[in-house]
Amino acid sequence: NTFLTVDNANEYIKGHRIAINALDFSTEVPLVFDKLCQQNNIPVLHPYNLGWGGLVTVITPKGLMLDSIKKTDGNDTFNEVNMVEYASNYLKFWGTPHIWIDEIIEKYKQENKQFPPPQ
Template sequence: MNNPRYSRNRLYVKSEEQSLIKDTKILLGGAGIGSIIAECALRFGFENITIIDGDRVELSNLNRQTYVQTDIGKNKAECLAKRLMDINPDASIVYHNSYADENNMEALIKRHEIAINALDFKSKIPFEFDEICKKYNIPVLHPYNFGWAGFLAVVKPNGIQLSQLSEEPRGFELRMAEYVSRYGEFWNIPNKWLEKVIEEYRNEDNILPPPQLSIASWITAGYCVNVMYNLITGKEIKFFPKFYLSSIFFDKS
């Protein structure tokens, strides 16, 4: 490794691969769980990251996102960009304190090689994000926080899209959790804890956001960075409808 910053990546990552990683342009749509993914990616060596998010930091974000107390009330995208630049001032970090919408998505997306869709499913914007990525042949990573489990679905441009699971954005996170639960039941690897959380969440006030833990954020971030590495180095990955899921709470009975 010529760059001492990444000297401890040796044996795991070849020098030529480290150069590929550095030059790969990543688009991060959403800086919630995306904040953890971005930091993990930067520390691994991804130095070209664009962030788009119009949200501001809230106290409830601090249990699982990379922000600190003094960030509360500030723009997430800007705070995340500053943190990343503090880690590596030589990186190219671009941020937009705005939401992804029909007016800006295509201009932002088309300049990148990999996209991370961590947008809130409050409208059809996440589906439209994927459609534009499909147009430009860009693979899309969909990270989810299932509390005790990290989850990642990777959408291939010419493959099955998440919208085929459901075209209705409201409650999409719950439908994805249900899909994972049914998948486990089908293959005789039930996740009773996940089924229990799904049932209890259904019984909550439906205006509440899904419960999430820091554990899943970090597991998912690791998945995302590993998959991005595999994508750019031509190694095998699983595409949706297959997925990545990791938790120590797997029920065998």
Template sequence: MNERYSRNRLYVNNSEQSIIKNYPILLAGCGIGSNIAECALRFGFENITLIDGDIVERSNLNRQNFTEKNLQQNKAQTLYKRLKEINPEADIKYISDFIDHNNVNKILKNIKIAFNALDFTSDIPVIFDEIAQKKGIVIIHPYNLGWAGLVTAIHPNGQNFQILGHNKQLNELKVVDFVMEELAQKEKEVSWLAKIVNDYKNEQETLPPPQLSIGSWLVAGMCTTLLYKIATEKKSRYFPEFYFKTIAD
């Protein structure tokens, strides 16, 4: 194991470190994807493609992996520069564009795991999952739930979010509601999350969901662990199963 990853020893063996180095992953959405990308790169994933047409806004700075000097800069390009500063030899690529019906097929070419961190403001997140599944790609959905992280992985041959409702009804809240119901059935205490979700639904203005830096970094660690498990063919949970971690209790 080379010096860069020497402190990974005992947790990750030489063969696994070699496997993940060249394992091609795509981060579609560089908001929460910015935290995931850095955690994955530092762990040893060096073949990363970033795509996002959005710019860094001040409201992103409470949780996303950007700084004040990055304001109004493209997220994908800015994140690319940060990752290359961490590891100049890593194979990092970026696309400063939004995903749409015309480019989604091309973007998903030669990828093994794709992170879907896209906003459910159109049918693109659903189309993204459908095409990825057809291409045999595992899709990971990361969610920042403030004091918690939620991660779901969709297997190429498994169920997807369409079991939760019609395409036009699918959004982040549908997924969170589903998870809360599942946790309640397992008698796991999530009353704090239910209150946040209820208060958010009752806000008079139409606002983005509330999120904390804690959730972003929890999710980054969860996603990197899941990446490692899938890439090295260890047992993993796939939707409708999920990973939920909280420090609220």
């Protein structure tokens, strides 16, 4: 088995027409992977499992990167929670709030241990 790293990510995208990025955002690898895919004209799907619901974001070759929605609160990292919060706020803005998403996010943030986002 080989882990995807910043150094070997480019090897894994050559010859593909689409990519699925289900990597944990515990390192910069997912964002590097997306950037390499964009440079090679490969769209990237990011699936998020939210318990009884799901969310998929699509990074197109000419679109914005996920870290473009990174918070400006002094925390310069981007993670799955940022993406789900952004999606939830987007739904609220357009008048279709999904309160259960906010409840899941809040419960996750209250965990005392370092867990991956809810699955």
